[in-house]
Amino acid sequence: MRLSKEIGITVSKRDDLSEWYTQVVTKSGLADYASVKGFMVLMPYGYSIWEKIREFLDARLKATGHSNAYFPALIPETFLKKEAEHFSGFTPEVFWVTHAGNDKLGERLAVRPTSETVIYDSYAKWIRSWRDLPLLINVWNSVLRAEIKATKPFMRTSEFLWQEGHTVHADKEDTDSEVMRILELYRQLVEDQLAIPTLVGLKTEREKFVGALYTTTLEAIMPDGKALQMGTSHNLGQNFSKAFDIKYLGKDEQTHHAWNASWGVSWRLIGALVMMHGDDRGLVIPPRIAPIQAVVIPIPYKEEGANVIGQAKLTTQKLQQAGINATLDDREQYTPGWKFNEWEMKGIPLRIEIGPRDISRQQVTVVRRDTFERSTIPAATLVEEIRKVLESIQSSMFERAHRALKEAIREARTYDELKRTIDNEGGFVRACWCSDTVCEGKIKDETGATIRVVPLKDEKLFAVCVGCGKPANKVVYFARAY
Amino acid sequence: MRLSKEIGITVSKRDDLSEWYTQVVTKSGLADYASVKGFMVLMPYGYSIWEKIREFLDARLKATGHSNAYFPALIPETFLKKEAEHFSGFTPEVFWVTHAGNDKLGERLAVRPTSETVIYDSYAKWIRSWRDLPLLINVWNSVLRAEIKATKPFMRTSEFLWQEGHTVHADKEDTDSEVMRILELYRQLVEDQLAIPTLVGLKTEREKFVGALYTTTLEAIMPDGKALQMGTSHNLGQNFSKAFDIKYLGKDEQTHHAWNASWGVSWRLIGALVMMHGDDRGLVIPPRIAPIQAVVIPIPYKEEGANVIGQAKLTTQKLQQAGINATLDDREQYTPGWKFNEWEMKGIPLRIEIGPRDISRQQVTVVRRDTFERSTIPAATLVEEIRKVLESIQSSMFERAHRALKEAIREARTYDELKRTIDNEGGFVRACWCSDTVCEGKIKDETGATIRVVPLKDEKLFAVCVGCGKPANKVVYFARAY
Numbered sequence: 001m002r003l004s005k006e007i008g009i010t011v012s013k014r015d016d017l018s019e020w021y022t023q024v025v026t027k028s029g030l031a032d033y034a035s036v037k038g039f040m041v042l043m044p045y046g047y048s049i050w051e052k053i054r055e056f057l058d059a060r061l062k063a064t065g066h067s068n069a070y071f072p073a074l075i076p077e078t079f080l081k082k083e084a085e086h087f088s089g090f091t092p093e094v095f096w097v098t099h100a101g102n103d104k105l106g107e108r109l110a111v112r113p114t115s116e117t118v119i120y121d122s123y124a125k126w127i128r129s130w131r132d133l134p135l136l137i138n139v140w141n142s143v144l145r146a147e148i149k150a151t152k153p154f155m156r157t158s159e160f161l162w163q164e165g166h167t168v169h170a171d172k173e174d175t176d177s178e179v180m181r182i183l184e185l186y187r188q189l190v191e192d193q194l195a196i197p198t199l200v201g202l203k204t205e206r207e208k209f210v211g212a213l214y215t216t217t218l219e220a221i222m223p224d225g226k227a228l229q230m231g232t233s234h235n236l237g238q239n240f241s242k243a244f245d246i247k248y249l250g251k252d253e254q255t256h257h258a259w260n261a262s263w264g265v266s267w268r269l270i271g272a273l274v275m276m277h278g279d280d281r282g283l284v285i286p287p288r289i290a291p292i293q294a295v296v297i298p299i300p301y302k303e304e305g306a307n308v309i310g311q312a313k314l315t316t317q318k319l320q321q322a323g324i325n326a327t328l329d330d331r332e333q334y335t336p337g338w339k340f341n342e343w344e345m346k347g348i349p350l351r352i353e354i355g356p357r358d359i360s361r362q363q364v365t366v367v368r369r370d371t372f373e374r375s376t377i378p379a380a381t382l383v384e385e386i387r388k389v390l391e392s393i394q395s396s397m398f399e400r401a402h403r404a405l406k407e408a409i410r411e412a413r414t415y416d417e418l419k420r421t422i423d424n425e426g427g428f429v430r431a432c433w434c435s436d437t438v439c440e441g442k443i444k445d446e447t448g449a450t451i452r453v454v455p456l457k458d459e460k461l462f463a464v465c466v467g468c469g470k471p472a473n474k475v476v477y478f479a480r481a482y
Numbered sequence: 483m484r485l486s487k488e489i490g491i492t493v494s495k496r497d498d499l500s501e502w503y504t505q506v507v508t509k510s511g512l513a514d515y516a517s518v519k520g521f522m523v524l525m526p527y528g529y530s531i532w533e534k535i536r537e538f539l540d541a542r543l544k545a546t547g548h549s550n551a552y553f554p555a556l557i558p559e560t561f562l563k564k565e566a567e568h569f570s571g572f573t574p575e576v577f578w579v580t581h582a583g584n585d586k587l588g589e590r591l592a593v594r595p596t597s598e599t600v601i602y603d604s605y606a607k608w609i610r611s612w613r614d615l616p617l618l619i620n621v622w623n624s625v626l627r628a629e630i631k632a633t634k635p636f637m638r639t640s641e642f643l644w645q646e647g648h649t650v651h652a653d654k655e656d657t658d659s660e661v662m663r664i665l666e667l668y669r670q671l672v673e674d675q676l677a678i679p680t681l682v683g684l685k686t687e688r689e690k691f692v693g694a695l696y697t698t699t700l701e702a703i704m705p706d707g708k709a710l711q712m713g714t715s716h717n718l719g720q721n722f723s724k725a726f727d728i729k730y731l732g733k734d735e736q737t738h739h740a741w742n743a744s745w746g747v748s749w750r751l752i753g754a755l756v757m758m759h760g761d762d763r764g765l766v767i768p769p770r771i772a773p774i775q776a777v778v779i780p781i782p783y784k785e786e787g788a789n790v791i792g793q794a795k796l797t798t799q800k801l802q803q804a805g806i807n808a809t810l811d812d813r814e815q816y817t818p819g820w821k822f823n824e825w826e827m828k829g830i831p832l833r834i835e836i837g838p839r840d841i842s843r844q845q846v847t848v849v850r851r852d853t854f855e856r857s858t859i860p861a862a863t864l865v866e867e868i869r870k871v872l873e874s875i876q877s878s879m880f881e882r883a884h885r886a887l888k889e890a891i892r893e894a895r896t897y898d899e900l901k902r903t904i905d906n907e908g909g910f911v912r913a914c915w916c917s918d919t920v921c922e923g924k925i926k927d928e929t930g931a932t933i934r935v936v937p938l939k940d941e942k943l944f945a946v947c948v949g950c951g952k953p954a955n956k957v958v959y960f961a962r963a964y
Binding site for chain 2: 092094109
């Protein structure tokens with residue numbers, strides 16, 4: 001299977017990010033365009049990265065009392081309409097089922113664009129008393145939202161894999177805690193596992209999730225200077241509980257409407273990973289999230305071939321037994337050079353070469369994917385040294401990305417400065433703002449930039465509102481975004 | 483949350499299997515009816531059993547070279563029509579998407595009833611040479627098939643969770659091996675994990691998967707004497723490869739159409755589990771597939787309460803550290819008696835009680851869910867003894883079900899005998915058959931029974947064809963089925 005093509009990436013990341021991205025995604029075997037317009041196929045290698053993301057989140061969600069469940073893929077139109085803002089937010093993108101077999105349905109069914117409504121319909125039946133709270137449920141599924149713009153794998157597709165958490169709480173305080181707990185979990189995933197630094201904070205009223213009280217977000221900056229939302233966690237207030245009649249009998253013997261939170265990350269994280277860390281040879285995967293952390297490649301020479309392959313096998317086993325995801329590439333039909341290219345394309349963090357000279361010196365040769373730095377490691381301390389190198393790759397990938405984030409944050413005190421920076425340099429523009437939604441809308445219309453993040457802690461004001469010149473009361477971060 | 487209601491099962495399994503089934507499924511917290519007609523919600527407890535099934539299969543599929551991937555949920559009508567038989571088999575059940583937002587689509591899209599067509603469309607692009615084969619991909623997703631009959635959770639719903647494996651091979655021999663390898667894996671899952679004995683074999687031409695060369699199946703018998711298909715594994719021949727143009731360059735330098743296999747099991751397995759093992763107090767889950775294998779319940783007495791709870795905690799930890807899925811129920815708002823009922827309803831294989839007397843005697847009291855047998859285990863040998871009891875529950879559950887299967891197999895030499903047995907006793911009827919599809923169809927029309935299994939190895943003939951009296955050439959198993 002052409003999981004990776006023999007031919008490498010033909011454009012440089014710097015020259016044409018968009019074309020480079022598409023080539024890396026398809027040639028490394030992450031994803032392929034589906035024949036169905038707007039859709040993509042998550043190929044085995046891409047799926048294995050999604051599984052790593054899923055395992056990380058799933059274990060931590062379970063440890064904090066969350067359970068998984070599954071809800072219907074089709075949602076009656078009346079459900080979506082119960083929360084008016086929510087419906088108007090999603091309806092232009094909904095795929096509508098109108099027939100089952102040859103029979104026209106009495107009511108149109110939406111192919112799930114998100115599950116709030118169908119889930120709350122069940123919660124209303126299940127919840128009776130404060131003893132039933134909090135109810136902490138997560139769902140791993142796919143959602144569909146018709147995309148009319150050009151398909152971009154992982155970033156803009158009419159269907160995507162994600163997780164959606166939907167929780168019910170007794171009061172605002174408990175809901176707030178959940179929202180922040182999940183935001184921190186997402187930060188750990190994105191920063192500590194995917195090595196992508198972010199700005200963390202709130203969305204404005206204008207940019208929040210449709211139907212939410214408030215939305216928190218993590219935003220990364222891509223190499224083209226555009227922001228990318230990595231995950232969101234919402235306090236939905238009592239909006240949906242009122243629409244769906246989710247009530248509980250409190251300790252005070254009174255009936256109360258419950259509070260809701262919802263939160264999600266999608267396979268878009270894989271797209272961010274590609275853009276953030278990839279280079280002209282292909283992907284670069286941070287070790288902690290890499291399905292394969294090290295590939296062992298024997299470099300056989302004539303009569304020493306069998307010995308070299310035997311040693312490569314032993315080395316692989318030793319690493320695997322120590323819990324390192326190592327794989328042996330002993331395919332005979334490919335040259336070592338061909339293998340180097342293929343594994344570089346796939347972004348395996350570490351390549352381990354074993355040739356006759358390595359054996360005679362009781363060592364292995366290792367090459368880091370992030371820096372191409374080559375060094376030798378004594379066989380006697382193999383496991384510990386490999387662990388150290390992998391941790392070093394992880395931290396230097398994060399540090400490099402973190403420098404890029406810091407460099408991408410620029411300040412603007414005037415509207416001209418804001419416009420110029422957005423147009424010429426991109427990135428995040430730190431500016432003061434008056435908190436007026438109309439002013440925010442005007443800036444968006446004129447510059448294409450939106451407020452991506454309102455920091456959780458107020459930052460010190462340094463100017464008047466960048467949009468209208470009136471007194472400002474917040475420091476915020478503007479950017480154009482994906 | 484009312485994952486389990488305070489009220490137990492109100493009908494006996496023997497008196498009203500159907501009502502009993504519905505009560506057990508909903509009251510134990512496995513599943514709930516969705517408000518969307520024909521759909522169900524897989525609740526957290528039900529999902530945790532599905533996760534166990536999934537973990538078992540997924541690990542073994544990966545160990546045998548299979549990878550997971552994800553393909554689009556919407557499939558163009560033209561794709562489905564490419565394999566004519568396949569299309570006619572599924573079209574009456576397809577949910578059709580006709581609109582995206584307010585726009586009518588140029589072509590109707592089917593909400594995935596099964597993925598052969600959309601997957602083969604990709605495979606045709608990916609496969610070039612014999613080096614790309616076999617291609618072994620599995621998908622965990624949901625499929626939708628409109629059910630007009632009354633909804634029965636896990637058994638008859640318009641959407642169900644399953645896995646669908648789709649593999650590509652160079653020739654018939656390799657395809658046959660895959661089909662049988664998967665059939666054996668399913669047998670291990672169903673018999674060794676779920677403790678449900680089956681008849682394993684082939685489907686007839688009439689009963690095989692639409693578009694397949696042949697279909698293999700595992701069939702269990704439910705307490706009402708109806709057969710239930712537990713899993714199927716198909717050799718699709720070159721039908722789909724020809725329809726979707728999946729070709730490869732062979733070692734012989736010639737172009738060949740590839741061969742395909744497909745195979746799947748669904749959440750129906752959970753329904754079978756309920757029916758097979760449940761009793762009048764609720765579920766009974768075999769230990770190997772139980773998300774919770776043992777529940778530890780402290781029985782506190784007045785001033786000794788703290789000591790009892792402390793000891794219960796220690797016991798739980800000890801079991802968990804030994805890899806046994808134990809959980810502690812130390813909720814204060816419920817009495818031990820209430821807890822016993824709840825965990826019995828949920829079918830936890832083993833209950834461990836710890837009271838003051840147990841502590842003074844350095845023992846724990848255990849109660850088996852399958853037999854309600856009560857015994858004591860010395861604290862000193864806790865882990866080994868609990869392991870033994872769990873294995874004993876697993877094997878005696880299987881043996882009991884196996885006796886029921888053997889008793890449910892009856893023989894018929896004449897058409898009258900067949901009809902009488904199907905009508906009065908149900909179960910499998912072992913009979914001889916002439917291999918004529920017309921004769922088979924007539925039997926189905928007149929008795930409601932179909933040929934569920936044709937044994938893989940010919941069994942010795944003992945009579946003429948049970949349907950037409952002509953010479954028989956096969957021994958087969960008839961039954962009415964779910």
